[in-house]
Amino acid sequence: MKIVCPQEELSKGVNIVSKAVPSKSPMSILECILIDASSGSIRLIANDMEIGIETVINGRIENPGIVALDAGVFTDLVRKLPSGDVTIDIDSNFKASIKCGKVKLDILGRSGEEFSYLPRIERNDKVIISQFSLREIIRQTIFSTADNDNNKVMCGELFHVRGNKLRVVALDGHRIAVREIELKESYDEKKVIVPKKALNEISKIINGSIDDIVDIYLSKNHILFEFENTKMVSRLFEGDFFEVDQMISANYETRIKISNKELHSSIDRSTLLIKEGEKKPIIMDIKDNVINMKMSSIIGNMDEDIEIVKEGKDLVIGFNPKFIMDALRVVDDEEIYVYFVNSKSPCFIKNENNSYVYMILPVNVNVG
Amino acid sequence: MKIVCPQEELSKGVNIVSKAVPSKSPMSILECILIDASSGSIRLIANDMEIGIETVINGRIENPGIVALDAGVFTDLVRKLPSGDVTIDIDSNFKASIKCGKVKLDILGRSGEEFSYLPRIERNDKVIISQFSLREIIRQTIFSTADNDNNKVMCGELFHVRGNKLRVVALDGHRIAVREIELKESYDEKKVIVPKKALNEISKIINGSIDDIVDIYLSKNHILFEFENTKMVSRLFEGDFFEVDQMISANYETRIKISNKELHSSIDRSTLLIKEGEKKPIIMDIKDNVINMKMSSIIGNMDEDIEIVKEGKDLVIGFNPKFIMDALRVVDDEEIYVYFVNSKSPCFIKNENNSYVYMILPVNVNVG
Numbered sequence A, B: 001m002k003i004v005c006p007q008e009e010l011s012k013g014v015n016i017v018s019k020a021v022p023s024k025s026p027m028s029i030l031e032c033i034l035i036d037a038s039s040g041s042i043r044l045i046a047n048d049m050e051i052g053i054e055t056v057i058n059g060r061i062e063n064p065g066i067v068a069l070d071a072g073v074f075t076d077l078v079r080k081l082p083s084g085d086v087t088i089d090i091d092s093n094f095k096a097s098i099k100c101g102k103v104k105l106d107i108l109g110r111s112g113e114e115f116s117y118l119p120r121i122e123r124n125d126k127v128i129i130s131q132f133s134l135r136e137i138i139r140q141t142i143f144s145t146a147d148n149d150n151n152k153v154m155c156g157e158l159f160h161v162r163g164n165k166l167r168v169v170a171l172d173g174h175r176i177a178v179r180e181i182e183l184k185e186s187y188d189e190k191k192v193i194v195p196k197k198a199l200n201e202i203s204k205i206i207n208g209s210i211d212d213i214v215d216i217y218l219s220k221n222h223i224l225f226e227f228e229n230t231k232m233v234s235r236l237f238e239g240d241f242f243e244v245d246q247m248i249s250a251n252y253e254t255r256i257k258i259s260n261k262e263l264h265s266s267i268d269r270s271t272l273l274i275k276e277g278e279k280k281p282i283i284m285d286i287k288d289n290v291i292n293m294k295m296s297s298i299i300g301n302m303d304e305d306i307e308i309v310k311e312g313k314d315l316v317i318g319f320n321p322k323f324i325m326d327a328l329r330v331v332d333d334e335e336i337y338v339y340f341v342n343s344k345s346p347c348f349i350k351n352e353n354n355s356y357v358y359m360i361l362p363v364n365v366n367v368g
Helices: A007-020 A071-080 A131-139 A196-205 A260-273 A321-329 B007-020 B071-080 B131-139 B196-205 B260-273 B321-330
Strands: A002-006 A032-037 A042-047 A051-057 A060-063 A065-070 A085-090 A095-100 A103-108 A126-130 A156-171 A175-195 A213-218 A222-227 A230-235 A254-259 A282-287 A290-296 A300-307 A309-312 A315-319 A335-340 A347-350 A356-360 B002-006 B032-037 B042-047 B051-057 B060-063 B065-070 B085-090 B095-100 B103-108 B126-130 B156-171 B175-195 B213-218 B222-227 B230-235 B254-259 B282-287 B290-296 B300-307 B309-312 B315-319 B335-340 B347-350 B356-360
Touching: A002 A007, A007 A032, A007 A042, A007 A051, A007 A071, A007 A085, A007 A196, A032 A071, A051 A196, A065 A071, A065 A085, A065 A103, A071 A103, A071 B260, A103 B260, A126 A131, A126 A156, A126 A175, A131 A156, A131 A175, A131 A196, A131 A213, A156 A196, A175 A196, A175 A230, A175 A321, A196 A230, A254 A260, A254 A300, A260 A290, A260 A300, A260 A321, A260 A335, A260 B071, A260 B103, A315 A321, A321 A347, A321 A356, B002 B007, B007 B032, B007 B042, B007 B051, B007 B071, B007 B085, B007 B196, B032 B071, B051 B196, B065 B071, B065 B085, B065 B103, B071 B103, B126 B131, B126 B156, B126 B175, B131 B156, B131 B175, B131 B196, B131 B213, B156 B196, B175 B196, B175 B230, B175 B321, B196 B230, B254 B260, B254 B300, B260 B290, B260 B300, B260 B321, B260 B335, B315 B321, B321 B347, B321 B356
Parallel strands: none
Antiparallel strands: A002 A060, A002 A085, A032 A042, A032 A065, A042 A051, A051 A230, A085 A095, A095 A103, A103 B300, A126 A213, A156 A175, A175 A356, A213 A222, A222 A230, A254 A309, A254 A335, A282 A290, A282 A315, A290 A300, A300 B103, A335 A347, A347 A356, B002 B060, B002 B085, B032 B042, B032 B065, B042 B051, B051 B230, B085 B095, B095 B103, B126 B213, B156 B175, B175 B356, B213 B222, B222 B230, B254 B309, B254 B335, B282 B290, B282 B315, B290 B300, B335 B347, B347 B356
């Protein structure tokens, strides 16, 4: 194999596919990046068997062929090459001679025979979404997934397409995050559970532009994201996701309107009083047009008032401060509505058309 | 004690003194920041008994007094306060009530009785240097100090004032870094060994401007840096520093002129071939007007040529690539001169007036 391509192309491609390289794998060939120049285009491929990424880079094939190169060494090397045309020449022992200007380096490569290519996904049922929307909807929900759970579906997100709506749901047993966006076209109903790892990685490799799109294809076991010259395939989680409609449709007894920023910075300050590893609730005392925020610990005490517009009953309720802050951080509205039922029931941070709903369970507190 | 001061002042002051707070100390009072408003100004002080920092902040003293506040909690808290006037009110049990706008927090403080103030340094023999020069001369030498060494002076730098010159020397047994700058005034000769920790911290808290100065006072056991409203005192290392003049004044057999950038990036690429923890020399083969750079390892091989202007004999010599790169990184000249004696003797990267000299010992290599 012999190829010539600009350093910038190679660097961009390697950065994209390296997201799917496992740091350690029982199949050591998977710790490589595959360069496949056997069929008219230069494809870079990496695959950790959960997600696989393939990208086509611009360049000239002088001699078709395939080689697998250690991902760590190759990625560092490509980054440190000067700009200009890079020649990669593989001999019959898979030794890769890499030249770029005056630079001359050899590294040992491997045959690509044992490498796992991406599974072939049938291209029916395409869903089109802008790169901006995909990145946003992930950012606004992914913090509510579980890190490790016996119930694996909690480590993923429900992607639910119905008509021209995409709804994404994440939950971890303490809270639920729901976002819904409108798509440009209408589709048949589809429900899949996408592992959070795939969502984290796709967020990093799309450019997030509102003008660029991602095509999403769904098969029984896989999801394929396709954009520009790049494809990313991930396994899906099997099983049924939780039905959350009932949980998030409760009536309320108390509704407050409050400044997102004031609420966020007040809760943020309360966390100063919490030692690492300790759990302390923040107590919210809602009365008339003021919410009083209290926390006590061995470090000290907080006692602050924030003005609100209240509708309904007075209420005292406690929360894990982190959970409230996580939700506030991804809500762009400056003024938000928070809904309560009673001190034992979850609160809801949501807007009128339910394009976002964040449900958070309270912490049991002794209300004197 | 009761003081009122702008959040910005408090935040700036706390950031400066927190550099001298130990993360853990057998004297737990030292894990605090002392606020001393007992004598007409608001002073913040921290002291880990190696270095001590004191800074005066603007504000109003409503009630004179002294309090020690846990540095971690207080620093975080100050950062998270909104901008505006902060009132700190200490009651007879050293409980600190902190108010800022609607914010109301209490934290437990301590009496400052056991706190260690900065040692008093006599203000004779001031040396004046610009903040820019001080920061630069530290950056350009400190990488050559030893991290841990039986010979403690290697963990510090020699500051040597003579006439209108300041010379700074650092060495770690493998290399020597020497920088010399001109001062605006002339001084009596002084030689002290300053611990690297003090130099690292002072670099962080000065602004590095060419228009602002630092006054340096030397006593037998201490160095005092004074600028704007801030003082930093550090112990000095006792003992004699190495005499390096002889070591760095050798004649040469070979001198090359080379592009700093080309040499740096070539050596940088060679490090790709080194596994973590492994030691591999880079072999430089100097011949006529080309230097050939070679490295071989189980990962692969490098073989590159760089054009040079050579004077004197041909030479083959090996170096630890990191040591050469460390020196090149802090030399601003685009074209540099490197001097060699033979393959067993150190090389010197230096300019004509010796305002910088980097000496690096070679690695023994088998030259076939």
